[in-house]
Amino acid sequence: MILDNRKRRILQAIVDDYIDTAEPVGSRTIARKHELGLSSATIRNEMADLEEMGYLEQPHTSAGRIPSDKGYRYYVDELMQVKELTEEEIRNIEQAMEVRVSEIGQLIKLASTVMSRFTKYTSMAVTPNMKKSLLKAVQVVPVETGKALVVVVTNTGMVKNFLIKISDSIVSEDLIKVSNMLNDKFANFAIEDIKQPSIKDMGNEIEVPRDILLPVIEKVVGCIKQIDAPEVFIDGVTNIFNYPEFRNVAKAREFLSTLDEKENLSKILSSTGQNNNSVSVRIGTENILDEIKECSLLTATYSLGNVVIGSLGVIGPTRMEYPRVISSINYIRKKINEEISKLLEEGLEIDT
Amino acid sequence: MILDNRKRRILQAIVDDYIDTAEPVGSRTIARKHELGLSSATIRNEMADLEEMGYLEQPHTSAGRIPSDKGYRYYVDELMQVKELTEEEIRNIEQAMEVRVSEIGQLIKLASTVMSRFTKYTSMAVTPNMKKSLLKAVQVVPVETGKALVVVVTNTGMVKNFLIKISDSIVSEDLIKVSNMLNDKFANFAIEDIKQPSIKDMGNEIEVPRDILLPVIEKVVGCIKQIDAPEVFIDGVTNIFNYPEFRNVAKAREFLSTLDEKENLSKILSSTGQNNNSVSVRIGTENILDEIKECSLLTATYSLGNVVIGSLGVIGPTRMEYPRVISSINYIRKKINEEISKLLEEGLEIDT
DNA sequence: TGTTAGCACTCTCACTCATCGAGTGCTAAT
DNA sequence: ATTAGCACTCGATGAGTGAGAGTGCTAACA
Structure with a gap:
């Protein structure tokens, strides 16, 4: 799809003009506005060619031409002049x-x-996308007795919170231990890859009664799992x-x-x-x-x-x-x- | 502004019909659709009255009537039949x-x-509105060395996060102390009323070097202050x-x-x-x-x-x-x- | 051979005009 | 008090028309 120089200039002129005015562009307009040194008749012929090649379209017989998608494509790829932003x-x-x-x-x-x-x-x-992001930190913070907030931070800087209910007997220190364990275990995991750790995994890292903390951990992981789409x-x-x-x-x-x-x-x-x-x-x-x-x-x-x-x-x-x-x-x-x-x-x- | 019963029924019919069709309502339509036992001519007279009283308007001479704002108002206040939601x-x-x-x-x-x-x-x-809400909990949680996340929870259940930079020498335990202090001091304060606590206020509650923790507290309070509109x-x-x-x-x-x-x-x-x-x-x-x-x-x-x-x-x-x-x-x-x-x-x- | 002037032709747009129909207001009869 | 009847009003619709923009083609020209 190579166009000779004259066709390129004419196509460019047409696209520029049409972008500017939203009106179908006629041959006379091009001849007048752009200094191509050609008569409207010549341009008319070239336009007919460009149309046949698929770069231009005619809304109806007696209207000017407008660029086709193919025309715009050529314009974007080859013709348009990059316009740097002004200082202002x-x-x-x-x-x-x-x-x-x-x-x-x-x-x-x-x-x-x-x-x-x-x-x-x-x-x-x-x-x-949070699911694809990596876990940077997860923290369970106390809000009031029986309630805690799960905070999840990813490497992409997204933060997500979930309010959960916890056993009344759990104190701040326990939450910190849970947080630490989860961080150790899952830091730099992709959010979507985080799974409930097996009981064995939790091993002896935590010295607090398991039957109290287990539900907390389950809930926290549950929160992480239901982190939603971007x-x-x-x-x-x-x-x-x-x-x-x-x-x-x-x-x-x-x-x-x-x-x-x-x-x-x-x-x-x-x-x-x-x-x-x-x-x-x-x-x-x-x-x-x-x-x-x-x-x-x-x-x-x-x-x-x-x-x-x-x-x-x-x-x-x-x-x-x-x-x-x-x-x-x-x-x-x-x-x-x-x-x-x-x-x-x-x-x-x-x-x- | 009391309307006799017949006018009320006619007005109601007109509003109902217009709400349904979006077409100006003519006297014949009312006579036909609604069983008022009146001829179109009678209704016509009543409609002329209702128009004079300001309940109806005529888009142009030879069109039907449409309700005016006043007409709708009357309809809403007095005429419309409450429609309970169906089970479905x-x-x-x-x-x-x-x-x-x-x-x-x-x-x-x-x-x-x-x-x-x-x-x-x-x-x-x-x-x-967060600014009017009461602070329920504020917590500074570690994210990684030198960085922490401020989490603010209000009584209305809104949560807000801010990532801040902190001195590298601050450890988790310090953050917990800061959190505790702030919670003690500001729980149940309206967000907009929270101000930087005076140094005296912080008194001896914290045994950590003040010159390290002070900036943290300042930042946290700064975060709270810039919580934005709903x-x-x-x-x-x-x-x-x-x-x-x-x-x-x-x-x-x-x-x-x-x-x-x-x-x-x-x-x-x-x-x-x-x-x-x-x-x-x-x-x-x-x-x-x-x-x-x-x-x-x-x-x-x-x-x-x-x-x-x-x-x-x-x-x-x-x-x-x-x-x-x-x-x-x-x-x-x-x-x-x-x-x-x-x-x-x-x-x-x-x-x- | 490429370019251009000229011209007939096409098609849209804006405008006018006549017609239609819905709805009114008024009058007179019930 | 209500209603039937009728003349009247006004917007919507559609047909017809002329102007204007632009084209494609042909023939003349450099």
Whole structure:
């Protein structure tokens, strides 16, 4: 699929123009707006060629052309000019991200919000998958007589709590012993791999009556086992109303209903390639989900060290400002990576 | 504002019919559908009266009538027939609420989801306000050398975590002492009232070097202080597309955009009367927020013991199925109250 | 041979106009 | 007090029309 230079320039002009105006682009428009030194008739011929090759489409005979998915694909892969964020844009993002957060979930949520505000499209993000994360610490802390709180911390910085009922006769010291034992046994296990330790395993490590502590241990492990799926955030869904392709209710409804289903979101976000350092672009029919076959989906992943732990993305009409959005996602992704390390290494900054 | 019996019946018939069909109701329709034993002409006269009194409106001269906000108000206060949930409906709700949750936030979120599914409108709910809640326990638990997790539990069952950095020389035992001290000092304080304890206060309760523990205490109190506002959940926003009043994009957009702003939601939910046991109904212009002057808002509160700790509600077109929705909210509210007590008293049920 | 001017043709969009039907308000009869 | 009858109003619907944008094709041109 090689295009000669003139066709490339014309295709680029058409895509750029259409992204800008949302109106089918005619040959005259191209001839006028872009200095290609060609008459509209010539461009018309080239456009007919491009259409035949599948890069352009005509909504109806007497309308201009619009890019096909294939056209957008070529544009994204070969034509579009990467647009670095301006200093001011960077400043805006930095400022918006300055909010203090106390855990990763909040960070991801914030990033999603910022991303939708900033790109003017709809954004999504998913928190790290706890089941795949490694156990960093588990602690059973007393709340009041007969009740305790199980706190589970993972290497990805996610924290989960469960309130459990325990025997009244158990005192703080016992809980500490239980905690210590579990930590010794399961530190760095993947959450999903943690199983009830056998009685033999617990051996003589604990000198407290087994019949009292056993239920506690069972409950704690039970809590760990029922840690659930990652959370998905979505933001700026109403941004789509800014785009004429969603001016009719049926379209808007389909879009919104699809994104209302958290399951769909997970599907969408997890379908992204695991490529560590770039933004993945799915255009129109390249998407798996039928309902968003008129949308483009731009996703990226964020990591802890070298391990990908979650992803985020932007969805909007195929007529999307790819260069700008790609740069934005990239920047925000990097920002998340930084903040995650900070959060995990430095803990929370506190005003005193 | 007293209406004679016949006017009441006619008004009731009109509201019922309009709620059902979303079409302006004509005199003939009423005469036919409802067995009032009156001719359309008579009804016509009565309708003219009702309009003059402000209970009805006419979209245009040759259309039927629709209820005004005042008409709905009268309907809600005096005419509508309370509709108890059927056994099957109750079963459905119970079933949907059976999901196991580990904390109040999840419970409220679940309830909101169930409510929107069940009423077919948009639902909202707010978690208990942590700042107003009382501290039940605070615990600093070790995560790894140099890092600890601050866990704060309130009487309303909300839990909050903060990861902090601590001096490497601090060991578990120190943290326990700090925890104990803070618990002794601040148990049953409202979160928002907790202040840095004076050095004198800490007195000789702790025998560990003060210059090491002081920063920890400062950080912990710092964490408590920055506990944030309650969370708001919203569900089923796309349900509005089922209602013809939102068939035009501008209306749908306004509705969705308004509810997209979490601040608005808080405003909406907190504007509810604090009436402990009934569902508050705000019809159209009775709402404070201009953007939802064409919607009705039904809210209720949930409680811990006798104290109201949060609220939930349903929003939809003024043409809402009041009887059904009111019963549903009421039922779900009660269900929440029950589940909260269960959660707090019994802790989490665990499969072993 | 590639480019361009010219022109007939197509198709959508916005507008107008006439018609239809639901529902009203009024009047007069019961 | 109620009702039948009727003229009237007004929005919705659909057909018809002209303007405008854009195309494809042909023939002329460099």
